[in-house]
Amino acid sequence: MAGKLLLGTILGIFCTMAVRAQEVPIYRVTVVDRTISAVDYQYRNGPTPIDFRGTVLLPQSAGTAIVESKEGRTEIDAHFERLMAPTRFGREYLTYALWAITPDGHARNLGEVLAGSSDKAKLRVTTELQAFGLIVTAEPYAAVRQPSDVVVLENQPRPDTVGGREPIQAKYELLPRGHYTYDVQAGMAAAAVDAPRLSADQYQSVLELYEARNAVQIAQSADAGRYAADTLGKAQDLLRQAYEARDRKAGMTVVVTLARQSAQTAEDARTLAMQRKQTGELAQARDRAARAEALQAQAEAAAQTAQTQAAAAQALLQQERAARQQAEAQAAAANAASVQAPPPPAPVQIRPAPDRDEARKKELRRRLVIELSGTLSVRDTPRGLTLTLPDADFQEAFVSPAMYDRLARIAAVVKAHPDLTVEVDGHEKFSSERAESVRAVLVEDGLPATAVSARGLGDTRPLTSNATAAGREQNRRVEIVISGQPIGDMPYWAQTYRLTPSR
Helix, strand or coil: CCCCCEEEEHHHHHHHHHHHHCCCCCCCCCCCCCEEEEEECCCCCCCEEEEEEECCCCCCCEEEEEEEEECCEEEEEEEEECCCCHHHHCCCCCEEEEEEECCCCCEEEEEEECCCCCCCEEEEEEECCCEEEEEEEEECCCCCCCCCCCEEEEEECCCCCCCEEEEEECCCCCCCCCCCCCCCCCHHHHCCCCCCEEEHHHHHHHHHHHHHHHHHHHHHHCCHHHHCHHHHHHHHHHHHHHHHHHHCCCCHHHHHHHHHHHHHHHHHHHHHHHHHHHHHHHHHHHHHHHHHHHHHHHHHHHHHHHHHHHHHHHHHHHHHHHHHHHHHHHHHHHHHHCCCCCCCCCCEEEEECCCHHHHHHHHHHHHHHHHHCCCCEEEEECCEEEEEECHHHEECCEECHHHHHHHHHHHHHHHCCCCCEEEEEECCCCHHHHHHHHHHHHHHCCCCHHHEEEEECCCCCCCCCCCCHHHHHHHCCEEEEEECHHHCCCCCCCCCEEEEECC
C-alpha cells in the first residue's frame, strides 16, 4: 500500500486505554477450580474447528481456530474479534497471550495475541502437545511463563470438532494477581495529550518497548536486583539498546528484537530471583532447625549431667548420714564409760560446722565451675559464678557471632537448674548495649526472659587504671553473674566456723 496505515496516536490506542480503564468498572475473576475442555486432537486426522467464547471479563469477545495434528507437531490457526484494550484490566496489562493447558494442569505460552485498531487479531502457531485446552489472558508482557488470572477467552468445542474430550479442572497454578504487578509511572497516563500519530511499525515498536519496560520493572519489584543482579543488568542493558535503536531510527525489526530480548531476560531474572529467594529462606529455616536441635541436644546432655550429679550428691549424703550415726554411737559409748568421773572443763576449740545442705550447694558450685570453665574465664565469687567476656568478643556494641555457641552452652547449663538467675553487667564503652546484646542471645538460647537481667555500669567499676591502652581494654568487659538458691551465697572454697567445746 502507498503509505502505511495510521493507527492513531500511540497513547490514543495505548495510554488512552489506561484512561478509559478508569471509567469502566474492572471485574476480576480467579479461574481456580473452573472447568474448561481439553481436546485430544487425533494424529494426522485432518484439520478440525474449535470456537472461543468470552469469559465474564470480556463477554463480547469471540474467536475460532483450526487445529490440525501433524507429524511431530500440532498447528493452530486462531482468529479473534472484539478484543478490547488489555489496559482496561489495569495499566500493567499491555498485551494478550494464547495458552495451551494440558489435562494435568500445566500451562504453555503459545504466543502473543496482538489486536489491531479493528479489535481483531490472529495467530498461527505450532506446539508439540496433542491434548490440550486453549485460553487467552491479559498479560504485562509477552514473555511471561505462567498465565495471569485475567482470563478473557476459553476454547469451546463445537459439535463438529474432531477429537476426544476431557474436562480440565483448571488448577493449573495460575499466579495470584500481584506477581506481575508494580506501581505504574503516572507519566504513562499523562502523556496522552497531543501525542503524535504513529504508523503500524512505530506502534509495534513502542508497544514492545513498553512491554520490555514492564518486564524489567516487575523483575526489579521481585528483588531481582538482589538475587539475580547479572541477569537483571543484562535485561536493563538490552532495554537501553532498544531505546537507543528507536531514537536513531534503526528500524522496527531491530527495536522489536532488542525489546523482546529484554523482556525475556527480565522474565528470567524474575524467575531466578523467586527461586533463589525461596532457596535462601529454606536454607535459613534449615539452619534454625539444626541450631534448635543442637541446643536441645545440649540441654538434654546438661540435664543428664545434672541427674548424675544429683545421684552423686545423694550417695554423699547417705555416706555422711552413716558416718554421723557411727560418731553418735561412739560418743554415747564414751559418755557411758566416763559417768563416774566427770571430765574437767574443756577448752573451747574452733571446728568447722557441718552443714549437709551447705555442702551440697558448695559441691554444685564446684561442679558448675568445672562445666563452665570450658566456655569462658570463670571465677567463684561471693556474688556468684562470674564469667567474663573480654572486649575482643564484641563487634562494637554487639556480641560477636563466634561467641554464640559458647553462650548457648552457658544457657544449657543454667537451664538445668531452674532456680538459678543470671545478671549481665556491661562495663566501660557500650556497657548497656553490650549487656543487652548478651542477654538477648541467652534468652534466644532458651533462658526465661524473667531470669536474665542486664545493666550498664559504665566506668564505675574498673579493674585497673585507664591510663594505658592495655588497661582500657581490660576494663572494657561484660560479666555474666550466675547466682541463686541451688548454689547458695558462699564460694565453694569458703568455710564457716562455730564454737564448740572439745572433748
